Amino acid sequence: MKYNKLTPEEEDVILRKGTERPYSGEYLDNKKEGTYVCKRCDTPLYKSSDKFDSHCGWPSFDDEIAGAVKRVPDKDGRRTEIICANCGAHLGHVFLGEGFTDKNTRHCVNSISMKFIPEKSKTIRKAYFASGCFWGTEYYFMKANGVKHTAVGFMGGHVDNPSYKEVSGKKTGHLETTEVEYDTTKTSYEDLVKLFFETHDFTQTDGQGPDIGPQYLSCIFYSDENEKAIAQKYIDILQSKGYKVATKLVAASTFWKAEDYHQQYYLHKGTTPYCHVYRKIFD
Structure with missing residues (x-):
């Protein structure tokens, strides 16, 4: 049987029965619905409906899909x-027997x-923003009302599936980018654009704060003409307030997730x- 190709880190856990560091896994705090x-x-x-927070440092489920998981006593x-x-x-x-849920x-x-x-x-919907180090960009978006999930990665360059080290080398053309999944019934793209401008120095032309380099530039990657128009609207508002806006507007391309x-x-x-x-900048 043909299986998916694994990275060395994945092989260490999946094939050699290793354990990822506690509180480091991608899905620990994932609350989205799905499988x-x-x-x-x-x-x-x-199923996501069987996931719960056990505060143990790893994703926890109190049930599995029938027949999908086999139990093997350690030696x-x-x-x-x-x-x-x-x-x-x-x-x-x-x-x-730990008593976390009714299924124990x-x-x-x-x-x-x-x-x-x-x-x-x-x-x-998904939106894409670059405003310097993606750790900081994500920090504010993941706390915003209506945001369901965030992820950090790279966009805008010419190298497929780049590593953080490659992007840091400043030759891939990629920007550190945050992917924002949001519920349109609870927030709007316009609200996200305002938060983007209110959480970084959009006038800086060589990076963000002490992080200097092309991968740290300010950019909104728009997915359609409506998003582009909204982003341009707020750039115009900022310019009318006297700001010299360095933020670029670029059509969204493939989002490559970071490690x-x-x-x-x-x-x-x-x-x-x-x-x-x-x-706060906008009323």
Whole structure:
């Protein structure tokens, strides 16, 4: 059977039964509706409705999709491993009797062992913003009303699936970019654009704060002409206020997600951005 290609980090967990660092996984705080599938073979494993917060440092589920997960006692008899029933990929361990939920079961799963497939929704849209170090950009968007999920990565360059190291080399053409998924019934693209301008220095032409380089430039990647018009509207407003706006407007292209340890960086670290500060500009 042919399986998906894995990175060395994924192989360490999925094939060699390693464990990712606690509070570092991509899906620890994911609250979107959808299905978690095996990273190795794409078999559906868990439903988002069975996910809960156990404060243990890894994604937790109190039930699995029927027949998808196999339990294997560890050789020392102390714990019970859980693996994908289809391909044998290591997922984590299962614990009973802890009382977290009525089902009294906790599947403690490594994020790196899974992929998340969100449910399609007509009210959920994605927007893309670059305003310097993506850790700081994401920090404010992930706290905003109506935002369902955020991710950091790269956009605008000519290198496919670049690494953070490659982008830092300043030769890929990519900007550090934040992907924002938002509910149009609770917020608007216009609100996101205002927050974008109010949380960074959009007049700086060589980077953001102490972060200097082409990957740190201010840019809004618009997905259609309506988004472009809204972004231009606020650039015009800022210019009428006397600001020299350096923000570029560029058509959105492929968003290449950054490595897991960059995702929700300040949330996991428990600190605040060093180069992004909120200041109200618009009424």
